[in-house]
Amino acid sequence: MNRAQHNHMANAIRALAMDAVEQAKSGHPGLPMGAADIATVLFTQVIKFDPADPKWPDRDRFVLSAGHGSMLVYALLHLLGVEAVTMEQIKKFRQLGSLTPGHPENFITPGIETTTGPLGQGLANAVGMAIAERHLAAEFGDDIVNHRTYVLASDGDLMEGISQEAIALAGHLKLNKLVVLFDDNGISIDGPLTLADSVDQPKRFEAAGWSVSRIDGHDAVAIAAAVARAKSSDKPSMIACKTQIGYGAPTKAGKSSAHGSPLGADEINGAREKLAWSDAPFQIPPEVLTQWRAAGQRSQGARKEWSKRVAAMPANKRAEFERRMRGDLPGNLNTAIRSVKESLALAPKEIATRTACEFALESIIPAVPEMIGGSADLTGSNNTRIKTMKTLAAPDYAGRFIHYGIREHGMAAAMNGMALHGGIIPYSGTFLVFSDYCRPSIRLAALMGERVIHVMTHDSIGLGEDGPTHQPIEHLAALRAIPNLNVFRPCDAVETVECWQLALESRDRPSVMALTRQNVPQLRHMLDERNRCVAGAYEISSADGHAQVSIFATGSEVSIAVDAQKLLDGQRVRARVVSVPCFELFLAQPDDVRRAVIGDAVVKIGVEAAVRQGWDAIIGSDGVFVGMNGFGASAPYKELYKHFGITAEKVAEAALSKLGKR
Numbered sequence: 279m280n281r282a283q284h285n286h287m288a289n290a291i292r293a294l295a296m297d298a299v300e301q302a303k304s305g306h307p308g309l310p311m312g313a314a315d316i317a318t319v320l321f322t323q324v325i326k327f328d329p330a331d332p333k334w335p336d337r338d339r340f341v342l343s344a345g346h347g348s349m350l351v352y353a354l355l356h357l358l359g360v361e362a363v364t365m366e367q368i369k370k371f372r373q374l375g376s377l378t379p380g381h382p383e384n385f386i387t388p389g390i391e392t393t394t395g396p397l398g399q400g401l402a403n404a405v406g407m408a409i410a411e412r413h414l415a416a417e418f419g420d421d422i423v424n425h426r427t428y429v430l431a432s433d434g435d436l437m438e439g440i441s442q443e444a445i446a447l448a449g450h451l452k453l454n455k456l457v458v459l460f461d462d463n464g465i466s467i468d469g470p471l472t473l474a475d476s477v478d479q480p481k482r483f484e485a486a487g488w489s490v491s492r493i494d495g496h497d498a499v500a501i502a503a504a505v506a507r508a509k510s511s512d513k514p515s516m517i518a519c520k521t522q523i524g525y526g527a528p529t530k531a532g533k534s535s536a537h538g539s540p541l542g543a544d545e546i547n548g549a550r551e552k553l554a555w556s557d558a559p560f561q562i563p564p565e566v567l568t569q570w571r572a573a574g575q576r577s578q579g580a581r582k583e584w585s586k587r588v589a590a591m592p593a594n595k596r597a598e599f600e601r602r603m604r605g606d607l608p609g610n611l612n613t614a615i616r617s618v619k620e621s622l623a624l625a626p627k628e629i630a631t632r633t634a635c636e637f638a639l640e641s642i643i644p645a646v647p648e649m650i651g652g653s654a655d656l657t658g659s660n661n662t663r664i665k666t667m668k669t670l671a672a673p674d675y676a677g678r679f680i681h682y683g684i685r686e687h688g689m690a691a692a693m694n695g696m697a698l699h700g701g702i703i704p705y706s707g708t709f710l711v712f713s714d715y716c717r718p719s720i721r722l723a724a725l726m727g728e729r730v731i732h733v734m735t736h737d738s739i740g741l742g743e744d745g746p747t748h749q750p751i752e753h754l755a756a757l758r759a760i761p762n763l764n765v766f767r768p769c770d771a772v773e774t775v776e777c778w779q780l781a782l783e784s785r786d787r788p789s790v791m792a793l794t795r796q797n798v799p800q801l802r803h804m805l806d807e808r809n810r811c812v813a814g815a816y817e818i819s820s821a822d823g824h825a826q827v828s829i830f831a832t833g834s835e836v837s838i839a840v841d842a843q844k845l846l847d848g849q850r851v852r853a854r855v856v857s858v859p860c861f862e863l864f865l866a867q868p869d870d871v872r873r874a875v876i877g878d879a880v881v882k883i884g885v886e887a888a889v890r891q892g893w894d895a896i897i898g899s900d901g902v903f904v905g906m907n908g909f910g911a912s913a914p915y916k917e918l919y920k921h922f923g924i925t926a927e928k929v930a931e932a933a934l935s936k937l938g939k940r
């Protein structure tokens with residue numbers, strides 16, 4: 279392609295970005311105009327992508343980490359020929375129900391790999407995608423899994439703290455098929471970057487084990503050469519591309535005024551002149567469209583060849599690859615769950631639910647080969663690694679356990695990337711209190727509907743001596759506030775395995791498993807093949823006759839509720855206990871089911887070693903809540919439960935007083 283051709287193609291992106299933002303009266307023209315040359319080189323010469331099948335498993339991934347520049351990808355998808363992304367859709371940029379929302383949403387627009395907008399997340403997702411690629415290649419061979427992950431990252435992406443976790447992990451794992459193109463335009467919303475930053479970004483990447491280069495991001499030849507070098511590196515690569523934000527805009531180019539608002543008619547006219555683009559808004563000259571569509575055909579042959587190689591795989595291996603990419607669970611999961619429940623029925627265990635989790639994983643992990651575990655440096659505390667698991671590390675990516683380091687946020691975002699890549703169900707470990715450090719990524723997993731599973735142990739003051747910095751108080755409520763996230767808090771070993779089953783079966787949502795550090799008795803001794811946690815709450819211990827008191831509890835507090843029931847029985851008060859392992863599943867039940875579980879006892883008590891917020895949906899605003907009102911303290915856990923009044927005696931007293939018996 280000659281220089282003039284390249285310029286026309288890049289200008290098509292610029293024109294669409296200017297026009298769509300102008301029409302929407304909002305949006306970000308600066309990034310697409312500045313990064314158009316980079317995108318044009320990538321999609322005309324480098325990236326393996328077939329618009330006819332945007333989900334082709336062996337495609338290269340392209341992540342626009344700076345999601346505010348969404349018009350860049352929408353323009354590309356339209357120009358390359360993704361059928362659904364019509365010019366009509368481009369004209370409906372940022373409108374309700376369009377395929378071109380304000381920020382890229384992977385579940386709305388074909389060809390979008392991940393939802394971006396919160397800066398830094400896309401870059402960290404890409405690390406997970408690159409891990410997934412290496413792992414699946416180790417398992418299924420390079421002729422089936424062999425693609426690269428490209429990221430376009432802005433100043434904002436690289437200023438966010440998560441970027442440090444992401445690049446350190448990628449460098450450590452030597453993910454040499456990851457290429458980050460840094461849109462080095464020196465401008466952010468407030469003005470020149472010099473207002474707030476003086477980091478030498480290439481040096482930072484270099485220190486983390488990356489190959490780096492600095493180029494002119496408007497020089498197509500230099501871009502292509504830098505990418506070619508990156509492809510032959512044995513490290514991940516970062517290419518700092520000096521660009522001008524809003525390239526082509528006569529007065530706003532290079533200024534923050536090009537970043538995030540419509541350029542205005544005069545500026546757009548001036549840009550059309552400067553770029554020698556004479557066509558009307560939303561009109562692409564036929565020869566330019568033809569060139570773009572031809573670029574869109576580049577990978578058709580590669581995809582067909584790939585399909586042939588898949589067809590030639592041994593039948594069982596092919597079926598396994600296809601099953602994993604579809605996200606279907608293997609048939610033997612149910613056998614594994616059953617065997618765990620059988621052994622717990624034969625020999626009940628009084629163990630922490632984190633230990634019960636490990637016990638369940640001993641059976642589940644061999645049965646579900648797509649699970650990749652990990653921990654943010656708390657492996658021995660989270661119990662997320664079973665004995666037979668090998669570490670996933672360079673150069674052997676076949677292992678199934680990742681030492682994420684003390685990088686909770688990067689871990690959670692990488693897990694999203696693995697799930698988005700497909701073929702993998704990531705799970706990981708940290709303390710529940712550090713869910714705050716992963717929350718932005720958990721929220722995005724919930725928004726995207728990705729199956730990632732966060733094992734979060736040390737789930738209350740029950741962790742004891744580490745004290746209030748480590749004791750989650752508001753975290754269950756805060757996580758329950760995230761839509762489309764299941765928060766499980768099993769009460770014993772049996773519920774733990776049942777919750778695992780539910781988390782794995784939840785294809786379209788993430789899950790958190792809140793697990794104890796301290797031992798809890800096994801409350802369910804009889805083998806029950808049904809998954810009793812499926813409706814989120816169920817009566818675990820019934821009253822002897824019509825109940826006067828219903829006690830609802832989760833996790834480690836269920837056994838306290840059962841003890842309170844006994845105390846009340848001694849006072850001839852009939853109480854029942856309902857275990858509530860998952861609020862979200864329970865509150866999603868039809869009214870009659872919910873009403874039946876809540877029951878009509880005059881006194882309703884909720885017990886959870888956490889704040890009350892959210893509990894009124896179950897116990898009502900006049901229900902009694904036994905839990906925490908403030909931060910915890912440092913002491914052995916049994917003393918803490920006494921100190922904060924979360925005991926069977928206090929629960930029984932509360933019931934009696936509410937019944938007017940005290």
Ligand SMILES: Cc1ncc(C[n+]2csc(CCOP(=O)(O)OP(=O)(O)O)c2C)c(N)n1
Binds near residue numbers: 306395432465467537
């Ligand atoms: C986590 C997060 N914080 C803040 C924002 C709001 N925001 C959007 S773009 C941006 C910075 C823009 O600078 P840069 O990343 O350099 O993008 P460019 O100006 O080059 O388009 C900010 C602060 C965001 N999207 N995500």
